[in-house]
Amino acid sequence: KNEVEQSPQNLTAQEGEFITINCSYSVGISALHWLQQHPGGGIVSLFMLSSGKKKHGRLIATINIQEKHSSLHITASHPRDSAVYICAVIGGNQFYFGTGTSLTVIP
């Protein structure tokens, strides 16, 4: 069983919809990252969280340390948001990755 589980694995949405991607983890962590990988292959770090909530533009990330759960929300989704979103946690000195959520936003 993977230490980091993401859901859903695949997601298709209409432009403008509110999107939520979930991440659950089973290890104690010092930080959680949300990453975005576009079809071209490049990876961009969206957020690093150790508690609470962060917002950047239309993206919001939350984390509940007690429940070992994080969510990534996209408001007013746009086709350019189409990408794979990856949750990664740092526990001890170990890095654990989710398998990613492939998001497609249709115009």
Place this chain on the structure above:
Amino acid sequence: DTAVSQTPKYLVTQMGNDKSIKCEQNLGHDTMYWYKQDSKKFLKIMFSYNNKELIINETVPNRFSPKSPDKAHLNLHINSLELGDSAVYFCASTVINTGELFFGEGSRLTVL
């Protein structure tokens, strides 16, 4: 200037060869990583260097060895390449404990 740069971006080679992938960051970060992304797009950390000391070493084959000549560089050497080594390798850097990871563009290795 690119914050984290990797070379080469593409590498095609024969089984049994030895190859290197270079990574440089100009961000002044103190921690650099190598990740492998396999054909199923699953990312796995391979190595981490903090101030020239290895702090994470996942169970990768000892054919893989990281070399850090200075804080701005973390190169990946691979000996006796095997078919299963074909993947995209990403370098990244960060200031440890403060956050944001900066990734290189990836180096696609194909072993024939």
